[in-house]
Amino acid sequence: MAALLLDYDVNTAKASELEEMKKLLISQKEYLRAYSSDDINNMVGGDAWVHHMWSGDFLYLQQGVADDPTVLDFEAPREGTPINSDTYAIPTNAKHPGTAMVFIDYLLRPENAIKNMNYLYYPFPVKDALPAFADLAKDVPACNVEISDLENEDVFRLLGADEIQRRAAMWTEVKAS
């Protein structure tokens, strides 16, 4: 989010840009209660009223946990929103790759994808299941992800070890300072 605010690539690992992001994130610490990813618990416990959270966590919080869903809302910042995808993967050394493939096919059947979406609150890239997700997110348009969103430049890429290391070192300094 700091990268987007400063108009950098969301995947940046440039030292100069990381330094600016670090300064920004440290400077706002005095206004924050915590940097935490325990979003649902923090919101339910009343410890946070504004939280940086993934869209699916928000939908789960609103529709699966909250006493009064109408008091909660999700806003996608105008600077952009990082997009991330989880994947089904078969390890190269899997003992039964064929069975895994069959199982993934099963999970991707629209009726099963819909069951999963209703549990996870994240969209699945299954054409016939997407209307069901749009229905789930109908009150919160910002949480609705279209396939076209995946062509967005704010999608997290797989980074090299040195890039991850530089970003992590920056984050460590933010947390520690």
Next chain:
Amino acid sequence: VVAVQPAARRAPRSAQRTRLWGALLALPTAWMVTFFVSSMVIVVLLSFGRTTNDGFPVFATSTANYRALWNEVYLELLLRSLLYALATVVISVLIAYPVAYAIALHGGRYKNALIAAIVVPFFASYLIRMYAWKALLSDDGLVNSGLRGSGLSDGVTFLNTPGAVVGGLVYGFVVFMILPIYASLEQIDKRLIEAGRDLYSSSRTAFRKITLPISMPGVIAGTLLTFIPAVGDYVNATFLGGPNQAMIGNVIQSQYLVTKDYPIAAALSFVMMAVIVVLVLIYIKFAGSESLMGEDRAL
């Protein structure tokens, strides 16, 4: 005067007994070497290693990881962790001593039940208990609801403060302070205290000159048992801390599990262990290794 028993009477050991001890020690030694020493060696070796571009740790002979740690951020983290651990020890002693004292000297036939009452909650997973603390101390949690309901306060911000982190550490480790102090107090020959009273000492003097010195091995053992895990803890700062309460354990944890940079995590672990070992050695030297050994003698 702490003349509990005359100095140990050492019977000369027969060769047979030595062999028996050797055989009994073989299994634990093998266990420790296989699982403890070997993993330590891997950590130390890996701390000189590097991470390949596709994210795998490999052994090497570089000191780059240690040089990367030469940064005031890590110093601050380490100092904060040591400070929190020290506070944990002090508060734990203040809580544990009276509890152990009351149970050991005035517990009567309820002694075992009282000790069980202290130990049983610790059978629950540490993580679960910390989650429970978070739920209790939340702004809308049970404690604050109680305070608001009783009109005592409009609510207190407990979470995300140093107090919450130290409180969680105390709650997590206080039992390791209570048990050793209890064990040393329980062995006290009450006749020593009675003798002191017979010689016109006040109960305060009797406590200071008899009970306290005899229980010191328990306090010292408890200090080590709470201080060492508290320094490296990361669960408390994760759940109960705020933006300024990160501890060294949090960074080690995230280097191992989030960034997956094992070499730097290994270097950080090694530095932390080294600092703890040095501090413990200094502590034992000043606290007197003799009082640590005292427990053996009293047996």
